[in-house]
Amino acid sequence: MTEILINIGYLLSAALFIFGLKGLTHPRTAVRGNLFGACGMLLAVVITLLDKSIVSFEVIIAGLIIGAIVGAVLAIKIEMTSMPELVAVFNGFGGIASVFVAGAALIESTINGATPLTQATIAVAASGLIGAVTFWGSLVAFGKLKGLIGDGAVLFSGQQIINAALAITALALSAGVVMDPTNVILYWLLVVAASALGVLLVIPVGGADMPVVVALLNSYSGLAAAATGFVLSNNVLIITGSLVGASGIILTQIMCKAMNRSLFNVLFGVLAPTGGGASADEVYTGRVKSTSPEEVALLFDAARRVAIIPGYGMAVSQAQHPVANLAAILQERGIIVEYGVHPVAGRMPGHMNVLLAEADVPYESLKDMDEINQDIDQVDVALIIGANDVVNPLARTDPTSAIAGMPIIDVDKAKTVVNIKRSLSPGFAGIPNPLFALDNSLMLFGDGKKAVLDIIAALKDS
Template sequence: MTTFIAVLYIISFALFIYGLMGLTGPRTAVRGNWIAAVGMGIAVIATLLTPGMSNWLLIALGVAIGVVVGVPSARKVKMTAMPQMVALFNGVGGGAVALIAWVEFRTTEGYAHEPAYVAIASLFAAIVGSVSFWGSNIAFGKLQELISGRPITLGKLQQPVNALVLIAAIVFAVVIATGGSAELLMIGLLVAAGILGVVVVLPIGGADMPVVISLLNALTGLSAAAMGLALDNTALIVAGMIVGASGSILTNLMAKAMNRSIPAIVAGGFGGGTTVASGGSGEVRPVRSTSASDTAIQMAYANKVVVVPGYGMAVAQAQHVVREMAKLLEAKGITVAYAIHPVAGRMPGHMNVLLAEADVPYEQLKEMDEINSEFAQTDVALVIGANDVTNPAAETDPGSPIYGMPILKVNHSRSVIVLKRSMSSGFAGIDNELFYDAKTSMLFGDAKSSVGEIVEELKAL
């Protein structure tokens, strides 16, 4: 039986890795998810076959609750709410690890007769899992707008408070590892780590939230791997390390895409500040409005059009009508491409998934580094709901909170048309200088309705 279980685990790990490889492109992503899901199913079966497994009623009840909650949630969630679901489900994973560590503490009487590595790994998992659970819940609250997206800080006390609760959690862990068996010690550790998760994420603004979600996801993976080490569970170790490693790489890539360091983000990032509606000197600056008819004519006589999607397109669910518009332009011999910023939307790959859903050819999706050199040869850049990732202030204004963040250089295009509901700011909470550029025209309204009107005008030309 032991050999059979080991073989099942090896098969499941191979499927995890093979499934992860499928996530590198939209064409193979769904298949990759299914392959990884099968791998997880096999790992669960192998775990249930482990000798000494008992409490089958509780296990069945837990599985049933998970199915009842998870399946409807996954089926009903809108793409615009996917980041919130990722944050919430990730937090549940961290919370589960923290609870397992607590149970292990209770059943071993404070790790009284366990090797040192078991106590250390379990305590590490408890701290990191609790941080991930509570931090992910705060991230969920911010994304769901249950909590203000603005940075909520303690001012100068923020970093000392962070350090204090971290030290408290470590002290509790050290006392337990050196022989303390009072349950209040473990409760104190979990509470201190939970407070740490809350006070670290609250000061982080909306613009940095995608990076935070990715970081917390990596922490959940590491906590699961540590708990697997303590429990001698190979599935937890391998799956946790895969999640931890991939999450860490993704977090680093996203931070680089924003030209920010991870410590700077954790220390309290930009985002969610007060909207600036006028210039720095207080003057009200005019913008130029346009119509769907004029936009259609402008694009119909272009040689190249670049669509720049953002969260506004996701909210309006405009990806299908955008694809219809692109087909009409292509039928007229116009080259169409899509400029994708690494952190456009609220999670990595947000725009790629939406456009793939609308059957946009993958080769038309251009990453930032590739498309930026093409804007100078672009006749019309159509910005649909993208805000901070197109703001020239990131390059021109040293006083801007997003200064230094790589952007899509749409302002280099011959003309720019921005589709937005209003002049409201993006996640960073600052005005977009692009709106006031002489080459920019604003088409106000719901993105789906506006593009639909453009489609009708193109059909009539």
């Protein structure tokens, strides 16, 4: 009877996770989806602790207190611009937890003299392999996003051959663990090989492709958790790990499509830019036209339709609230205001949506890339705040570009384009943006938040 009740509780927990994922598919239901997911996890943890009577609750409570303190500090201190780094670290923690749990289960079976089932040993090998790749790959991703490691692609001769050799070695060691589960050394050698593979898979990825890598590592952490569920014979861990793994793969595919990348290339870590193209001096010299907040205000006075294109620069300057205020002022004057949101604007999928929702921007005003592109040529003023690669026309015009073929927001087709940026520095792809030098394009240099506030002040004066 106890086992039946436990499985029913796990089933309810899994249902809450599924409802939570469903809620996260739309901004209106995202908060409720988060609550469903949190309740599902709480239920799963409580049931597991009650089921395992050998657990030392003193240690568990101490862990809960420490974890709660760390989590609360991170939630308060971490800014939205640093959220991708935090997600990368969380992915890594999930991976390394799977490695240690699987290793502990293998050591326990060896000490007890019991021969684990083949299913369990396969799960142990999978946990060690995927978990180690996830952990070290996530650390590299964190380092690149944080600036501790250069965000450019790190390439060297024979890189793919080394990756292939490490993958074959890891698979061979995995087979050894399955055939001889009493040899714990083989498991830790597998972890070492997988760790090196995790580093080398992410090192060649440039900063422009980091959102794809973060999504993929999220999927890996879910797969590692599912494998650990088989090791522990824990149904809810198998279900939740599978959900995370599947949703991560789906998100990765969406990201690849948005960036015109191949999933095959993502999996084998060959996302490096192709290079080539004109230099910044060749693109910008003598062609860039600076503007002022007063001039931008005059453009808005004469406009009937405005499109706001947010990017990472808006997140860095925390300009979402002034942007929402600017839109409200323009709407009061009878101007149609829309937001064009690229799927990979910022450093994470949904980054801009979250920031704009924080500023109470109506969901109806948010247009995805395909929707805003349909009649972008009817927009009088396109205001770009810190976006770069996602509006770079080279994606359409230069087949040798690092972003060749990537779907972009076609702001260059608007009647007038105003770019708010601190400088002419390149985006994550590391290439110049000819948009800044077009005849219909103006540059408003400065901090995003201050520039928008200056435009609001100029509008009020006019």
